[in-house]
Amino acid sequence: MSDESLPDIYADGLSVSAGPTGLTITWLLSEPTIMGNPDPPKAVGRVRMSLELGDALVTFVEGSIKNARQLPIAKFSLPSAGNGEAKA
Numbered sequence: 001m002s003d004e005s006l007p008d009i010y011a012d013g014l015s016v017s018a019g020p021t022g023l024t025i026t027w028l029l030s031e032p033t034i035m036g037n038p039d040p041p042k043a044v045g046r047v048r049m050s051l052e053l054g055d056a057l058v059t060f061v062e063g064s065i066k067n068a069r070q071l072p073i074a075k076f077s078l079p080s081a082g083n084g085e086a087k088a
Contacts, residue, residue, distance in 0.1 A: 009045045023054045
């Protein structure tokens with residue numbers, strides 16, 4: 001599969017489900033709202049993987065964020081969800 005045929009997905013949220021044989025990351029996209037109750041986010045992608053790959057992914061992402069924070073123009077912080085789930 002060439003890179004041109006891969007879907008390009010934008011997400012502003014995620015959900016992670018883990019079990020004894022693997023985990024699933026569901027990428028979510030919320031619609032902008034001006035007033036009222038927002039619609040629930042819609043799933044735009046889902047990736048299933050082994051626990052080992054999930055562990056490697058966490059290590060890789062943590063290292064990438066640490067390196068990005070070293071860059072002078074990339075000063076940002078990520079809020080903590082407080083319950084083990086990341087929120088975007």
